[in-house]
Amino acid sequence: MDNQLLITYLPIAVLLGIALFLAVLLPVLSLSLGPKRPTFRKLSPYESGMTPIGEAQRRLPVKFYRIAVLFILFDVDIILLVPWAVSFRRLGLYGLAAMLVFMFIFILGDAWVWKKGVLEWD
Amino acid sequence: MEFQVPSLNLLIVLPVLIVTGWGMLLMLAEFFIPEEKKSWAPWLTMLGLVLALIQTIGLWGYNGGTFTPKGGAPMVVVDNFATFLNIIFLLTGILTVLISIHYLRRTGLDRPEYYMLLLFSVSGMMLMGMANDLILVFLALELLSIPLYILSGFAWPRPDSEESAMKYFLLGAFSSSIFVFGIALTYGSTGTTSLPLVLERISDAGMLGLVATAMLIVGFAFKVAAAPFHMWTPDVYEGAPTTVTAFMSVGAKVGGFAAMLRVFVAALPQLGEAWVPAVAGVATLTLIVGNVVAIVQPNIKRMLAYSSIAHAGYIMIAVAASVNSPDGVSAALFYMLAYLFTNLGAFAVVIALEHKQGEGVMLDDYKGLGKRRPWLALAMAYFMLSLTGVPPTGGFSGKFYVFRAAIEADLLWLAIVGVITSVISGYYYLRVVYLMYMYDGEGEVVANRALVWTVGLTALATLVLGLLPGPWFDMARDAALQTVQMVAGG
Amino acid sequence: MPEVTIDWYVALSVILFSIGALGVLLRRNAIILFMSIEMMLNAANLAFVAFARHLGDLDGQVLVFFVITVAAAEVAVGLVLIVTIFRTKKSINIDEIHLMKG
Secondary structure: OOOHHHOOHHHHHHHHHHHHHHHHHHHHHHHHHOOOOOHHHHHHHOOOOOOOOOOOOOOOOOOHOOOOHHHHHHHHHHEEEHHHHHOOOHHHHHHHHHHHHHHHHHHHHHHHHHOOOOOOOO | OOOOOOEEOOOOHHHHHHEEEEEEHHHHHHOOOOOOOOOOHHHHHHHHHHHHHHHHHOOOOEEEEEEEEEOOEEEEEEEEHHHHHHHHHHHHHHHHHHHHHHHHHOOOOOOOHHHHHHHHHHHHHHHHHHHHEHHHHHHHHHHHHHHHHHHHOOOOHHHHHHHHHHHHHHHHHHHHHHHHHHHHHHHHOOOEEEHHHHHHHHHOOOOHHHHHOOOOOOOOHHOOOOOOOOHHHHHHHHHOOOHHHHHHHHHHHHHHHHHHHHHHHOOHHHHHHHHHHHHHHHHHHHHHHHHHHHHOEEEHHHHHHHHHHHHHHHHHHHHHHHHOOHHHHHHHHHHHHHHHHHHHHHHHHHHOOOOOOOOOEEEEHHHHHHHHHHHHHHHHHHHHHHHHHOOOOOOHHHHHHHHHHHOOOOOOOHHHHHHHHHHHHHOOOOHHHHHHHOOOOOOOOOHHHHHHHHHHHHHHHHHHHHOOOOHHHHHHHHHHHHHHHHHHHH | OOOOHHHHHHHHHHHEEEHHHHHHHOOEEEHHHHHHHHHHHHHHHHHHHHHHHHHOOOOOHHHHHHHHHEEEHHHHHHHHHHHHHHHHHHHOOOOOOOOOOO
C-alpha cells in the first residue's frame, strides 16, 4: 500500500527533477556562453540613465508598519473562524450566536482602530 | 456525533462579563463623547468595577461551574476561592482608578485607553482565579499581561517608560512560552488540560509529568517575579508610570498566585514531593534577594519593587505549605488581601509626592514629610510598619498566618528564613520613617481628594486586618476549604 | 526507513524549544529575542499537535489555534513596543537600553 502511494507521487517527482535540471542548466549556459562587455553604464542599477539616489535598503515610513501590525492581528485572529466553519451545520444556532459575539468584539476593535485614524494613509 | 451545547450559566460569570463588557463600552463611548469631556472615563470605569464588585459579593458561598463540555469538567468554576480573589482584584482595580485620576491629568497621560486596558487586565486577573482548565489559565494570563505591557509603556516617549514596557514584554512573553510548553507536556502526559482530570491522571504520568510541573513552576515564578526570575522586574517597576506600577505590583502578582494555587493545590498535589522543595527553594532565594538588595536602593519605586519581590517570597512560603497544612491556601489568601491594602496605600503616598513624572521618587524627597504633611507621613509610616510586619498591622497578621502554616507543614526552616528576612526588611522600610521624621526637607506634595481618600481607606483596612484578623481569616479559610475539598473529594 | 513515532516529534519540539530558550538567553538584539520567543511558542504548538495525533484527541489541535492567536496579539504589541523604543534610542540592543540601574 505504501508503494502504491509513492507511485502516485512519481509524476510530481519527475516534474520536480526536470524543473530543477532546467533551472540550473539555463543560467549556467547563459553565463558561460553569453558575451560579456561590461561598461560603467551597464553596471549601474538603472541602465536607462537614472542616477541612483540613496541606498537600496531604506527604512520604510511608519505608516506601513502600523498597517502591517494590524494586518497580522486581523489576519491571524480569523483562524478562529475555521473550526466553526468546518462544523458549521452541527454547531447550529449556538455556534452562530457564539461567532456573532466573537465577530462583534472583533468589529468593535476594527471600528475603534478606524476611529483612532490608524487607517488614514497620510 | 451529535453536538451538545455545553452547559452555560452566564449569571455566575457575570462579574467578569461586566468588567470585559465595560471595557468595550468605554471603546464604544469614545465614538460618541467629544474629546473635550475626558473626565467621564475614570468615573465610568469606577461604576463598572463597583457593579462587578457588588455582583461578586453576591456570589459568596456559591459553588459551581459553567462551560461544561459533554462528559467533562467545567472550564470555569465559581467557588469561594475564586470569589475571594475576584474581590481582591476588583478592589485593586477600584483603588488604582482612584489614585490614577489626578496623576494622569498632571502627567499628561489622561487618555481613555488607560482605563480600557485597566479593565481588560482586571478581567484577565479574575479569570485566572476562576480557570479550571490549563488553556484558560493561559488565555487569562495573556489577557492580564498584554494590557499591562502597553500600560507600562503608557508614558512614551519617555525613554524609561518605553524601556520598562519592552523589558516587561520580553520577560512576559518568555515566561508565557515556557508556561505553554509546560501545558503542552501536561497535555501529552495526561491527555487533558482540564484540572480535575489532570489531578486524576498525573500520578501515572511519570517523568513527563514532572518535567511539565517544573515548566509550570518556572512560568509562574516569572509571572510573580520570584528570584531567580526577577532580573528585570525592578527596571519594569521603576520605569512604568507609578499608578501602573502600583496596579501590577498587586494585581499581576496576585493573579499569578491565584492560578498557581489553583494548579498546584487542585491539580498537582500528588506531585507535592517534587514541587514543594522546589517552591520552598525559590521562596528562600526570593526572600533573601528581595530583602537584601532592597537595602541599597535610593529610589523608592525601585525599593518597593524589590520589596514586592520579597513579598512574593512570603506568599510562596504559604504555597509550599499548602500541601501539608490545611491553612496554607487560606494564609496565602489572607496575606494577599493585607498586601493589597498596604502596598496600594504606600504607592498612593508615593504618587502624592511625585509632582512631575519621575521626579520626587527618591528617598531623599521624603525628608521632613513628617512636618510638612503629618497625616500623610503618619500613614506612610504605618504602611512601612505593615510591610515590615510589626503589630498591629495587616502585614503582621498575614506573616503570622503564613509562618504558622509553614510550621504546621513541617517547614520550620522556611518560617525561620521568613522571620530573619523580615527583620532585615525592617532596615529599609524604617529608614523611610526615619527620613520623614528626623530630617528637614522641602518639596511639593500633590494630594487631591481621591488620593487622600485612598490613603485613608487603605490605612483603615490595614488597621482592621491588624487588629481583628479573625473574621477575615475565617473568610479566607472558607475560600480555601472548597479548593482543598475538591482535592479530597474529586 | 524507520517509522516516525511520537517520540520524534516530541524530540523535535524539545530541540526547537531549547534553541528558542538559548536564543533568548544569549542574543542581545530585541527582534531576535522576540523571534526566539516565537520559536518557543511554536515548539509548544508542535508538541500539542503531535500529542493530539498520538492520543486521537482533537482538543490539542484546538489549543494550537488559541496559542497562535495569542501569539499574534503578542507580536502586534511587541513589535509596536520595539519600534517605539527604536525611535527614541536608535538601538534595539537590550544591553544598550539600560537607563535604570540598581
